[in-house]
Structure formats: structure tokens, C-alpha cells
Amino acid sequence: MAALPPDSFHPDKTSDRAMTRRTFLRSTAALSGLTALAASLSPLRELGDFTSTEEFLQKYYKELNPDEMAKVLKRIERDVERQYGIRPHVRDLKPMDGVEFVYCLNLTRCIGCRKCVHACVAENNLSRSPEIQYIRVLKLPHGSLDVEKADHNYTTKQVPEKGFFYMPVQCQQCKNPPCVKVCPVNATWQESDGITVIDYDWCIGCRYCEAACPYWARRFNFAKPEVPKERVNPNMSYLGNRPRKQGVMEKCHFCIQRTRAGRYPACLEVCPVGARKFGNILDPESEVSYILREKRVFIQLKEEMGTSPRFFYYFEK
Amino acid sequence: MILATRNYLRFLWRCGRIAFVGDWRYYAWMAVLTAITLLGLNAYCKQLVHGLIVTGMSDEVSWGVYIANFTFLVGVAAAAVMMVIPVYIYKKEELHDLVIFGELLAVAAIIMCLAFVTVDLGRPDRFWHLIPGLGEMNFPASMLSWDVIVLNGYLLLNVHICGYLLYCRYQGWKPAKWFYIPFVFIAIVWAISIHTVTAFLYVGLGGRPFWNSAIVGPRFLASAFTAGPALIILALQIVRRVTAVPAGAGTTSSNGNLSPRMAVRRDATLKDMEMLAQHLPELASVPIVDRLSSLPGATVSEVDQGDVLLQQGTTDNDAFFVLSGRVVVKREEGGRVRITRTVGAGEQFGEISALTGTPRVATAIAQEPTRVLRMPADALRMLMRNPRMNDIIRSRMTERLMITDRGLLILRGIVQVSMLINVFLLLNEVFKEFYSGNLHVASSHYLFLGLHGYDGLVPWIWTAVAFNLTAMVLLVLPVSRSLRWLNVACVLSIVGIWIEKGMGLVIPGFIPTPLGAIVEYSPSLNETLICFGIWAFGLLCYTVFLRMAVPILQGRLTKANEDHPEFAESDTLLTTPAPRPPLAAVR
Numbered sequence: 001m002a003a004l005p006p007d008s009f010h011p012d013k014t015s016d017r018a019m020t021r022r023t024f025l026r027s028t029a030a031l032s033g034l035t036a037l038a039a040s041l042s043p044l045r046e047l048g049d050f051t052s053t054e055e056f057l058q059k060y061y062k063e064l065n066p067d068e069m070a071k072v073l074k075r076i077e078r079d080v081e082r083q084y085g086i087r088p089h090v091r092d093l094k095p096m097d098g099v100e101f102v103y104c105l106n107l108t109r110c111i112g113c114r115k116c117v118h119a120c121v122a123e124n125n126l127s128r129s130p131e132i133q134y135i136r137v138l139k140l141p142h143g144s145l146d147v148e149k150a151d152h153n154y155t156t157k158q159v160p161e162k163g164f165f166y167m168p169v170q171c172q173q174c175k176n177p178p179c180v181k182v183c184p185v186n187a188t189w190q191e192s193d194g195i196t197v198i199d200y201d202w203c204i205g206c207r208y209c210e211a212a213c214p215y216w217a218r219r220f221n222f223a224k225p226e227v228p229k230e231r232v233n234p235n236m237s238y239l240g241n242r243p244r245k246q247g248v249m250e251k252c253h254f255c256i257q258r259t260r261a262g263r264y265p266a267c268l269e270v271c272p273v274g275a276r277k278f279g280n281i282l283d284p285e286s287e288v289s290y291i292l293r294e295k296r297v298f299i300q301l302k303e304e305m306g307t308s309p310r311f312f313y314y315f316e317k
Numbered sequence: 318m319i320l321a322t323r324n325y326l327r328f329l330w331r332c333g334r335i336a337f338v339g340d341w342r343y344y345a346w347m348a349v350l351t352a353i354t355l356l357g358l359n360a361y362c363k364q365l366v367h368g369l370i371v372t373g374m375s376d377e378v379s380w381g382v383y384i385a386n387f388t389f390l391v392g393v394a395a396a397a398v399m400m401v402i403p404v405y406i407y408k409k410e411e412l413h414d415l416v417i418f419g420e421l422l423a424v425a426a427i428i429m430c431l432a433f434v435t436v437d438l439g440r441p442d443r444f445w446h447l448i449p450g451l452g453e454m455n456f457p458a459s460m461l462s463w464d465v466i467v468l469n470g471y472l473l474l475n476v477h478i479c480g481y482l483l484y485c486r487y488q489g490w491k492p493a494k495w496f497y498i499p500f501v502f503i504a505i506v507w508a509i510s511i512h513t514v515t516a517f518l519y520v521g522l523g524g525r526p527f528w529n530s531a532i533v534g535p536r537f538l539a540s541a542f543t544a545g546p547a548l549i550i551l552a553l554q555i556v557r558r559v560t561a562v563p564a565g566a567g568t569t570s571s572n573g574n575l576s577p578r579m580a581v582r583r584d585a586t587l588k589d590m591e592m593l594a595q596h597l598p599e600l601a602s603v604p605i606v607d608r609l610s611s612l613p614g615a616t617v618s619e620v621d622q623g624d625v626l627l628q629q630g631t632t633d634n635d636a637f638f639v640l641s642g643r644v645v646v647k648r649e650e651g652g653r654v655r656i657t658r659t660v661g662a663g664e665q666f667g668e669i670s671a672l673t674g675t676p677r678v679a680t681a682i683a684q685e686p687t688r689v690l691r692m693p694a695d696a697l698r699m700l701m702r703n704p705r706m707n708d709i710i711r712s713r714m715t716e717r718l719m720i721t722d723r724g725l726l727i728l729r730g731i732v733q734v735s736m737l738i739n740v741f742l743l744l745n746e747v748f749k750e751f752y753s754g755n756l757h758v759a760s761s762h763y764l765f766l767g768l769h770g771y772d773g774l775v776p777w778i779w780t781a782v783a784f785n786l787t788a789m790v791l792l793v794l795p796v797s798r799s800l801r802w803l804n805v806a807c808v809l810s811i812v813g814i815w816i817e818k819g820m821g822l823v824i825p826g827f828i829p830t831p832l833g834a835i836v837e838y839s840p841s842l843n844e845t846l847i848c849f850g851i852w853a854f855g856l857l858c859y860t861v862f863l864r865m866a867v868p869i870l871q872g873r874l875t876k877a878n879e880d881h882p883e884f885a886e887s888d889t890l891l892t893t894p895a896p897r898p899p900l901a902a903v904r
Contacts, residue, residue: 033351036352042362043359044365060446063453150832182458182459182521184461205443207380
């Protein structure tokens with residue numbers, strides 16, 4: 001025989017009352033729990049256009065066939081129009097055969113005016129708030145390439161200053177890019193013309209590539225990027241300057257929307273001293289081929305990393 | 318098949334139910350954890366809407382306290398294996414029951430790890446891009462894809478091992494070795510791999526000299542095997558504490574009837590054996606001749622509720638089988654009594670002392686009118702010559718839930734050695750960085766001494782160094798054989814290592830940036846709330862796991878009492894049955 005609890009003399013009465021009280025307590029607890037859950041989830045009401053079904057289900061860039069790509073480009077055009085009120089022209093420009101882009105920058109000429117930075121921001125629809133810039137100009141004392149001696153935030157009215165030289169740094173388009181290797185979802189890769197690109201619709205925003213880059217060339221959209229409507233550059237490309245979403249990575253892509261259409265990058269065009277040279281290294285007649293052949297001193301930044309940049313710095317004398 | 322599924326669902330249902338039952342302390346604890354979890358969830362929803370701008374992170378310091386916690390917790394998860402190795406390789410039986418607690422901690426830690434990685438993602442909605450087959454996984458090139466595989470694999474392995482062992486215990490089955498032992502050994506290797514892979518995540522980055530050092534992997538393992546078992550030592554004592562009632566309260570052994578009247582005591586017959594065989598099918602396979610030869614000296618007693626069947630500390634040679642009724646086994650240690658298990662029909666108690674001749678380690682009291690078969694050790698040995706009987710009795714002997722001080726001291730040995738290695742490896746790193754004096758010392762300089770006037774981490778790292786060194790000294794001295802000082806050492810090493818390999822490893826890697834800029838980092842309020850939320854959620858999970866596992870291990874939540882769920886559930890916090898007035902006092 002099983003032992004009865006001590007209060008078993010009036011089993012019915014006691015258990016009845018206990019039952020009602022317990023049920024009441026239980027439902028109160030469950031109700032307040034659900035209310036608290038709903039309250040804590042309430043900020044999600046402002047989520048807005050975080051993503052759409054189309055965007056959420058979109059396939060990986062390399063798996064999209066031309067028809068699907070056309071649809072995606074249409075969707076992007078629609079999204080841009082809705083957001084900025086202008087109809088953009090979004091293309092998916094492919095690399096050209098027999099082309100490998102190389103950048104050369106003449107450190108003797110560069111005066112540190114940061115015009116390239118501003119041109120880049122305008123051309124590539126970079127966020128004005130929070131500020132994102134692909135190019136960082138370092139002010140270095142003569143005689144040293146030690147970046148720890150660099151001033152990133154110089155605000156002198158007049159450049160260049162005596163005793164200093166200036167070194168703009170942007171994505172070095174490495175032949176052996178550490179950022180590509182570490183990406184867990186292949187959202188960034190190197191194209192045949194040497195440009196390392198990002199599929200902004202595939203990036204999961206883990207920022208591993210940002211940690212891996214030895215040139216601090218990558219930028220993350222910590223917030224929803226803001227570009228004034230009247231400043232939007234409507235000439236866009238999928239892997240290039242189309243507006244980005246919150247929470248994805250971006251970086252310099254040698255102005256893919258221009259260079260793959262036979263134009264120079266924006267930073268080169270704006271340079272007032274002609275310090276920037278850009279071209280096809282596979283073409284022996286190109287300017288960059290000439291520079292790399294004829295100039296005696298050129299530098300690949302952090303050469304010891306084995307990243308083999310396609311961005312060369314050189315001095316004239 | 319359908320029946321098996323139904324049984325399994327029933328098991329899950331009962332486990333789920335019991336998670337919602339407890340005393341006021343349990344409810345209060347769970348309510349606090351739920352509240353903090355919801356605060357964290359609220360903070361995360363804000364982050365989802367506004368982006369990672371609400372954290373303290375920037376393009377300069379692009380990983381922060383999320384990844385720091387992630388790194389620390391991978392270590393905790395990996396360290397669960399340090400409980401498994403002594404048991405399965407060195408046969409340290411003292412830790413046998415504790416393995417499940419360790420593995421459940423690993424499961425909770427991995428859940429926290431996955432949560433910390435998820436909240437760090439800029440686009441958590443695109444998590445499916447990581448799923449092999451569905452998405453596009455950069456395997457084997459990306460160390461992060463390795464981490465995704467090994468972490469989820471480790472989660473599955475541990476869930477399988479714990480789940481299977483607990484389900485067998487619930488069903489009263491003897492676990493099939495082939496179904497879990499291979500996984501135990503895979504899990505051991507796997508545990509090393511999860512932490513090595515996590516270390517490689519950092520080590521593989523050539524552009525970050527602070528991380529790009531071969532010693533980071535070994536340092537990770539050493540610190541994990543310090544902090545993990547230290548955490549387990551504390552967790553086990555908490556479990557032990559809440560499953561115990563203070564000595565002198567209603568259910569202590571002194572309240573039992575010390576001199577039972579043993580109302581009926583007679584010689585055992587073959588009929589009693591048959592009765593036992595109904596609850597213990599293995600006995601049926603023992604030939605009648607052997608059963609007969611084990612009868613001389615065996616007696617059957619019928620006792621009342623509250624009667625003491627055997628007393629902790631005494632020495633005699635008998636083992637007991639319960640024929641009907643229920644017996645509760647209690648153990649007094651350090652002024653507290655805890656119920657180690659309850660024994661129902663067909664189960665045995667007292668056999669360890671009988672077989673080894675050692676003093677009784679616990680007191681057994683009848684919980685209801687009970688009939689027991691009392692058998693001298695020789696008779697038990699006779700029965701155990703039968704392989705099936707041998708297996709079932711031995712497996713039950715090792716499945717018991719006993720958190721002994723000896724078990725804790727074995728863990729202390731692990732913490733001790735690991736902490737020595739950890740401090741030694743840290744010294745190696747510091748020497749290499751500062752003595753060679755090349756430009757790569759900048760990050761270490763920032764961490765330990767400050768760089769160009771920026772010194773946000775300096776007080777933290779020296780706190781960590783002080784804690785680790787104090788813990789090391791305490792652990793080496795015999796003073797930490799006392800639980801109080803061992804606990805102090807454990808807390809110091811957990812906090813010290815959390816700082817050292819969390820913030821102390823992740824943040825300096827970003828300072829200065831590869832272009833030489835110095836931007837400091839400190840977590841924002843929202844970010845901190847998310848971290849607290851995840852920790853609370855992890856603790857919530859671990860509490861629920863224990864709430865389910867402890868009654869199963871104690872034999873209070875079994876298939877046998879499926880129709881009387883009150884027995885398993887009506888109890889206070891984790892195990893202690895509500896004290897009943899002993900009948901002896903009434904009589």
C-alpha cells in the first residue's frame with residue numbers, strides 16, 4: 001500500500017481548492033510570459049525593408065542563369081527607384097578576355113589632397129552617414145614606410161606639407177587574396193580580370209574578411225547606408241556601385257561599372273597631379289606595363305604577406 | 318516501431334513537463350533567467366532593426382565581445398571532454414556519473430556559442446547560405462566553415478550520447494555499448510578539434526601578427542581545460558547543494574527508525590527469487606541450480622516506512638534487492654544529506670560495500686512499506702557468475718549519481734595542471750613579443766602597457782594576470798584540497814581566463830589596424846544586454862537539462878512510474894521529496 005500524504009483526510013476539498021489556485025497561477029504565469037515575449041519582440045515592427053521574399057530566396061551569383069540575372073537586375077532597379085526616386089541603369093558587366101587590371105600610384109606626385117576619396121564616394125554611392133570611404137590617405141614622414149607612424153586624420157589647410165609624403169591605400173586587388181580564402185560562403189571572389197568582387201546579396205556579414213585583410217581595405221555597413229537622393233549615381237553594376245544593404249561588406253572594386261566599360265576609375269580621373277595610372281598589364285603597350293617595366297623603384301605594400309597586390313606604388317626619383 | 322516512437326514521445330513529454338515543475342527557488346531562478354533572456358532578446362531585436370551600429374564595433378575593431386564570449390565558450394564546451402577521458406580511458410569511476418553533467422554543460426555551451434555567432438552576423442536572415450547543399454559553403458578553405466561543421470557536429474554528438482544514456486536509464490535498459498562508446502571516442506577527438514579550429518580561425522590570418530602565432534592553439538586548449546573543469550566543479554557543487562537537504566531537517570537519517578523491528582524476517586525461498594525475476598528479467602536466465610545455491614543465508618524482510626535498512630559508516634557483507642515497495646538511499650557529506658537515488662522493485666542497493674567489504678557509503682531507508690531480499694556477498698557473487706546478471710548489476714553500480722569530494726578533487730588535478738601550462742604558454746608568448754622588440758609588438762604593447770596613450774585594456778589584462786597567478790598558486794598549494802579554497806581558485810581562473818582569451822585575445826588583434834590607426838573598443842549597453850541575455854539563456858538551458866537528467870539518474874523519473882507522474886514531479890527543487898512526518902514519531 002502506498003503511503004498517503006498527511007493531508008489526505010479531506011482529499012476532495014483540498015485538492016479542489018488547490019487545483020483552482022494552481023490553474024489560476026499557471027495561466028497568470030503563462031499570460032505574463034507571453035506578454036513579456038511580445039514586448040521584447042516589439043522593436044521588430046520597425047524592421048521595414050530589411051529583406052524581401054525575392055531577395056531572401058535569391059540564388060548565389062554564379063548560379064544565376066541570364067534570365068534569372070535579368071530578373072534580379074529588374075528587382076534592384078525597382079528597389080532603387082522606390083528608395084531614391086530615380087530610375088537607375090543596373091548592369092551585370094562581365095570581365096573582358098585578355099584583360100588583367102593593374103593600378104600604379106606615383107608617390108612622388110601624390111600631394112594628399114583627398115580628391116580621389118571624394119570622387120570615389122560620389123561615383124560608388126558610398127554611405128554619407130555613417131561615413132564609408134574606400135580610400136584612406138596616409139600622411140607619412142619622409143624616409144619611412146612604417147604605417148604606425150602614419151597620420152590618418154590630418155586636417156591641414158594646405159597640402160603637401162614639407163617633410164611628409166602621402167600614400168593613398170585602397171583595395172590592393174591581391175593575386176592571393178586572404179579575404180577570399182576566409183569567406184565562409186564564397187560571397188567574395190576574384191574575377192578573371194583580377195578584381196576581387198563581393199555579392200552584396202550573398203554576404204552574411206560575419207566580417208571575417210575584414211579581419212583577414214592586411215590592408216584594412218574592407219568596409220562594413222554597420223547601419224543602413226544613407227545616400228542623398230540627388231547624389232545617387234544611376235550608372236550601376238551588380239558587383240559594383242549599386243546601393244548596399246545594412247549588414248553587408250563592401251570595398252573598392254576598381255570602379256567595375258566604369259573600367260569594364262572601357263573607362264578609367266573615378267579616383268584616377270579626378271587626380272589633379274596625375275599620380276594615378278591604371279590599365280591592362282596583359283597589354284605590353286599599356287601605360288602600367290610601361291611603368292612596371294621602366295621604373296626602377298616600385299613597392300607592393302606588405303610584400304612579405306605573400307598577397308601579391310595588383311596595386312603598385314612607385315617613386316619617380 | 319510505432320510503440321517505440323510512442324514511448325519515446327512519452328519520454329520527451331514527461332521530460333518537458335518536469336522542466337515546469339519545482340519549488341519556489343526553482344521558479345524564482347527560472348523567472349530571473351527568463352527575464353534577463355527576454356531583455357537580451359529585446360536588445361537583439363533593436364540591433365536587428367538598426368544594425369550593428371548599436372554595438373561598440375567599428376571597421377577598425379570589427380569583432381568585439383560577442384566573438385570574445387564565443388571563443389571562451391567553445392573552450393568550455395571542449396573541456397567537457399576532460400571529464401570523459403578519465404572515465405572512459407583511465408576508468409576513474411568516481412567521475413562516471415558526472416560525465417553526463419559535463420556533456421550537458423557542453424551542449425548548453427555550444428548553444429550559447431551558436432547564439433553568439435548569430436548575433437554577430439550582419440545578415441542573420443541569410444544563415445542558410447552556410448548550409449551545405451542548400452547554400453554555398455567555402456569548405457575547406459575557410460576556417461569559419463570548418464567551425465560551422467565541427468560545432469554542429471559536436472552538438473549532435475553530445476546530444477546523442479547524453480540523450481541515449483538518459484533514455485536507457487529511463488527505460489531501465491542497459492545501454493548498448495556499440496551505440497554510444499564509439500561516439501564517446503569520436504567526441505573526445507572532436508572536442509580537441511572544435512577548439513583547435515577556433516584557434517585556427519585567428520592563427521590563419523597573416524595580416525594580424527598578434528594572432529598569427531603557432532602558440533595560440535595550445536594556449537586555447539590549456540585555458541579551456543582550466544576554465545571548463547573549473548566551471549564544472551562549481552556547477553556540480555551547486556547541483557549537489559540543491560539536491561541536498563540540510564542535516565537535521567525532516568528527512569535526515571537520524572529521523573529514520575534506527576532499530577527497525579523487522580516485523581517479518583524469514584529465510585528466502587525460490588518463490589522470492591521468482592518474484593524478483595518478475596522485475597529483473599536477467600535473473601530468469603540464471604539456472605535454477607545456481608539460484609538455489611545462492612539461497613542459503615539469504616533472508617526476506619518486510620519493513621515499514623521510515624525503517625533504516627542499512628546505515629552509512631557501518632560494515633557488513635549483505636546486498637539488498639527490493640521485491641516490492643521503494644527505498645531511498647541518502648548520503649551524508651559535509652553536514653548535508655542528499656538523496657543519491659531511490660530504489661524500486663527489482664533493483665539493488667548496498668552491493669558495492671558488500672562486494673568490496675568497504676564501509677557503507679550511504680544510508681537506506683524504506684520510503685513505504687517494503688519487502689527486501691537480503692543476500693550475503695558470496696550469494697551475490699554466485700549470481701553474478703551468470704554473464705547477464707553480472708552485466709546488469711555492474712552497469713547499475715556505475716550509473717549512480719554520486720558527486721563525491723573525490724570526484725571534485727580529480728577535476729582539481731586537471732585544473733591545476735592546465736593552469737600551470739596556461740601560465741607557462743602565456744609567458745612564452747609575452748617573452749617572444751617583448752624581447753624581440755620588432756614592430757609586431759604593437760598589439761601586445763597596447764594590451765599590457767598601452768600604446769600612444771591608449772590603454773583601455775591594460776587594467777583588464779593585469780586583473781586577468783593577477784587572477785590567473787593567484788589561482789595557480791592556490792591550485793598548487795594543498796590548501797585548495799578544501800572545497801572553499803578550491804572554489805575561490807575556480808572562480809579566479811574562470812574570470813581570469815574569460816578576460817585573457819576573450820577580450821584580451823580578440824580586441825588587441827585589431828589594435829592598431831593594419832594601417833596603423835588606433836581606435837579603441839568598448840561594448841555598448843545594448844551589446845552588453847545581448848551578452849547577458851545569451852548567458853542567461855544558456856544557464857536556463859543547463860538548468861532545464863539538469864532538471865530532467867537528475868531525476869532520471871536517480872531513478873525517480875522512469876518508465877516504471879509512468880502512470881504515477883506525481884512521484885517524479887511533486888518533489889522540491891531538484892530531488893528532495895517533501896519531508897514527511899516519520900511514522901515512528903506517530904507510533
